Amino acid sequence: MTKTILTTVLALSIRTIAAEPGPAKPIPASTAPLNDSSPSKGAFSTVYEDITYTFETEEAKNAFVQKVTASIYHQIGGKASMEAAIEIFYKKVLADDRINHFFKDTNMAKQKQKQKAFLSAAFGSPVKWTGLDMRTAHADLPGLNDTHFNAVAGHLQATLEELKVKKELIDQIMAAAGSLRDDVLNRKPAAK
Numbered sequence: 001m002t003k004t005i006l007t008t009v010l011a012l013s014i015r016t017i018a019a020e021p022g023p024a025k026p027i028p029a030s031t032a033p034l035n036d037s038s039p040s041k042g043a044f045s046t047v048y049e050d051i052t053y054t055f056e057t058e059e060a061k062n063a064f065v066q067k068v069t070a071s072i073y074h075q076i077g078g079k080a081s082m083e084a085a086i087e088i089f090y091k092k093v094l095a096d097d098r099i100n101h102f103f104k105d106t107n108m109a110k111q112k113q114k115q116k117a118f119l120s121a122a123f124g125s126p127v128k129w130t131g132l133d134m135r136t137a138h139a140d141l142p143g144l145n146d147t148h149f150n151a152v153a154g155h156l157q158a159t160l161e162e163l164k165v166k167k168e169l170i171d172q173i174m175a176a177a178g179s180l181r182d183d184v185l186n187r188k189p190a191a192k
């Protein structure tokens with residue numbers, strides 16, 4: 001169930017375009033903004049975190065706004081909260097001798113950006129994740145196991161608690177993170 005939710009959120013494919021008038025097109029079935037490769041531009045736009053999202057119908061725009069504002073990402077405070085969370089999270093990760101060796105050759109500034117982008121998309125930010133899938137990203141980490149995963153998950157949870165995120169949201173986030181375990185550890189999903 002949680003995997004389905006996360007996959008759905010991650011599958012949110014959103015592109016941004018400038019608002020310009022253009023020929024009418026069929027009403028899109030989803031709330032996704034218009035494809036930016038299309039020459040036709042919608043007349044209904046909304047700005048979220050400095051990005052303009054444009055739609056052909058007001059209904060589509062409203063549905064988008066509703067979806068984004070209902071997301072975990074928005075509820076925990078959007079970009080500013082994610083930035084704060086990532087800083088605290090990686091301080092904890094790098095101070096933990098059970099796991100910090102995995103990051104000894106890592107450019108942490110880049111890693112923080114990537115983790116912020118990944119988790120933001122996973123929690124419902126309209127900016128989609130364009131990096132590696134979790135299986136590929138962790139395929140080359142010899143010895144990575146449940147103990148390491150639990151340590152990282154523990155730091156994520158402690159970070160959210162420190163930031164006073166509501167317990168109900170923390171539970172949802174931890175369930176979503178937990179659904180990535182088999183991919184991160186590169187093993188087959190457990191039989192249901």
Ligand code: HEM
Pocket residue numbers: 099102103105106107111114115118131132133137138141144148149150152177178180181184
């Ligand atoms: C829910 C758990 C996790 C999530 C969401 C996650 C997320 C990510 C993301 C988004 C990337 C960047 C992918 C890219 O390059 O496009 C990454 C890379 C990486 N992750 Fe994780 N990760 C998780 C668990 C772990 C664990 C348990 C470890 C080890 C203790 C780990 C160690 C690493 C390392 C070493 C890299 C590569 C850094 C580099 O490029 O040098 N991750 N992870």
